[in-house]
Amino acid sequence: MAQPSGPAKLDAVRKLLNKLTEDLKSSTLQPQERDAALEELKLYGRDPSYADPIFTKEGIETLTKFAFDSSSDTTSRHALRVLCNALFLKSETRQIFVDLGYEAKACERLKNDNRDDEFLVSRLILLTTYGTSIDLPKLIEQHQLADSIIQNLARHAERLPKGQSTTATAAPMREMALAETLKLLFNVTNFAKKHISAFDGALPHIASILCDHPFPQSKTPLDPPFNFLINTLLNLDLTTPAAQAALYPPAEPTRVAERLLGLLDSAMKSYPDSQLDQEVSPLICALSVFYRHAPAEEDTKATTTTTTTTPANAARARVRAALLPTDEDRHTVLGKADTLPSRLLRNWTNPLAPQFRSAVAHLYFDLSGRDAVRFVENVGYGYASGFLFENKISVPEEVMRRQQQQQQGGEGSAAGGRRDVNPITGQFLDDEKFPDLPEMTMEEKEREAERLFVLFERLKQTGVVSVQNPVEKAVQEGRIQELPDDDEEDDLD
Template sequence: MAAFGTLNGPAKLNAVSSLLDKLAQDLESNKLPQNERDAALEELKIYGRDPRNSDPIFTRRGIETLTKHAFNNPSTTTSRNALRVLCNALLLKPETRQIFVDIVPEAKACSQLKNDNRDDEFLISRLIFLTTYGTNIDLQKLIDQHGLAASVVGNLARHAERSSVPRSNGSQADPMEEMALVETLKLVFNVTQFCKQRVESFSAGIPHIITLLRNISPPSAQKPLDPPFASLINALMNLKFNGKDVEKAFYPDDEPTGVADSLVDLLDRSTKAYGDSELEHTVTPLVCVISMLYEHAPAPVREAMQSKLLPTDEDRQGVLGQGDNLPARLLRNSTNPLTPELRNAILHLLFDMSDKNAEIFVRNVGYGFASGFLFQNNIPVPEMSKPGDDRGAGAEGAGGRAFNPITGQFLDRENLPDLPDMTDAEKEREAERLFVLFERIKQLGVMSVQNPVEQAVQEGRFQELDDDEDDDDEDEKGNSSKTKG
């Protein structure tokens, strides 16, 4: 006799059909002993993990039979066994999701989600999460008429409360605790993504998510956004960061920068830990959440965030973006061709931290990093300025110390090449080349500039050479020079 759940091929198909027939008949007769009913569901769950030769599970009759056992049976054990089979079915066969939506008792499902039980939370949250893809499920109805948002917020509150209780030495966390939390957070993201008109129904969950972010021990340094951290961040993505309770959670009176510090530290570790293949989908949501946090933050919190995310005077000892601290890594990723979403998120964050002012933005990150973002977003590019000039993007840092507006490096720290002085003829050719270049730039309208040769004439710094001086140059250097700037 074959071991429990090990059949394959036609034998497996016959076993699955027989099990579903037994469960369907039991719905009418209710004569099957509970231990036999639960054993049948357990065997069906094992067979259903592989859709091959498990076809009866994925039919309307199969889904309907399992749904009735899941929501109409008074036994919690039977209910959860049936829910597990349903979860596997909806995951493996997307076409079963609409069947489930058509027959599921919505009120009972949302009511069961209120139970203070991690198995129920995990299973019901996963089922509703799966039905947000490829079905006509009415999420607004679930929220307005069946209390979906209230049930989800209640589960988040319980997770937050448990995370605040110190664990005794040596005690292990219940694995279902984290699994249920992750499913709840995934559900928050999808519902707020696909039912934006009811996003504010989940705002009450924000303080609980923040509590969890601060109480849960961080994952390993190699994967700082491993579960549940990535899910906690994603759950905040679509929520509204306003309202007194939300602001109190983000900027508590006793430690207003605490949440911001935690998120920035998480960003610091994440940009070190993940390569290009993971940065895009893993770190981008974190940058977006930090941007939203900054947008609503009071001035002291904004200043603290700027001090950690924008280049400092120490960074300007070299070319910006070439160091190994967080601002340098952000700047490098802002031009990373392999992470377009992350690149865009970083530049928006840095632009917001520059008061959404193009001149301050260029001053903060250098024209080299800023120009592409400004062009892409149709923001006028500020006029480049000379060191010591207060116009345009500015080229002076704190204390009036001049820096290169292109690279952001302090001018007195630049290593300039030791080249011989140009001859007058070389200067003339360079002036002519620059004159043509700047005239083309003006005609293209790329940026507002004044031709430096034209400016030199206006300021009296343009000198015509005498004929004698010209002859001397020919005799001595074999070149003729008409101008000297």
């Protein structure tokens, strides 16, 4: 049967709400009639046009009372669905719900071990975190909101089949409930930052779900719940003993690192440039946070050189091994090989993904121990220079000295027995290939000298690098002489 539209729909909605409001007073409807009326109202409420009575104060109050005061779980869930749709479609209804004072009952309902209740109530509270006066600290301190969220995450972690992360398929309702719980966790920790410690117990379950949940096989690997799991790492405190034990377990110190790197590798093969900012940037930021808080020995070097890996620094070593350029990458200019580090470096200057490229640059700076010398060694001065300039980090003289040594083939140009590397491109010097070009004419040499002179003068003015213009130096040393005009005329003759 086709639903009415226009004024007929408005009249039908008004009659349904009047019937339900009257039922709150006199209980004249049978349970089946009550549920049928709410189901019909839900269908009308999906489109707010000509459904105005649903979004009024009286309409929200009626739905709220059925949602939280009904003795029937079925009736309550029917009302919750209509209420969630209303709060989603009309932002002004969220404050109306908050003013009714039902947040405590919502938190109590969230304790139920039921995925429908978890999904609906989590979404309801989530929607009230936008543009309302809801008192989140009060819900955490007095109504155990944090405890309920942690308990729901624990239930999801317990139900995941261990050792079947590549083949198992989760139930749809369970997946939807998990996604809403994770979104609620992110918003509450974002808007109630002083109470983040109340959620310390969530990280062991987040780590378990992240690692044990079936690995995404779709073309969009950061679909729920992985995108929401990653977002939680950006808000929670990773320095607590519980967090350290969960994210860097002594028995499997690289477990979480492997999953994050696997997701990144899959994401970099799946998402186009236009989606990198929104979809992949949070994962890059999460990897930075994960790396910074990972246990590390003081003598660990954040470079591509080989270091001793112990349980204390295994997570960091695994991330560096996966993301820093390898010998394979350095056979050509960095960013040209078909590897994960090269795919990341290729996006360093991507104009379509400014947030992503900034996140990648900061990640590599973290992987370099936040040391400018190591940073240049790891990615090459060509990539590093822009980041250092934007963040007002001076280029150490050691970088320039090493560059000159390598260009001159002097002592110390390949420390530790490593092959010489072009400090600008990051490529091994003995792998560089140059085109066989004819010797430049005198006029071409003069133009090139003038161009270099201008470039070095501009570079000096930025203050990023303190270096003498080589053309100016050559003139001072008498190695360049200006030819008189007669020479040009003689040549023409």
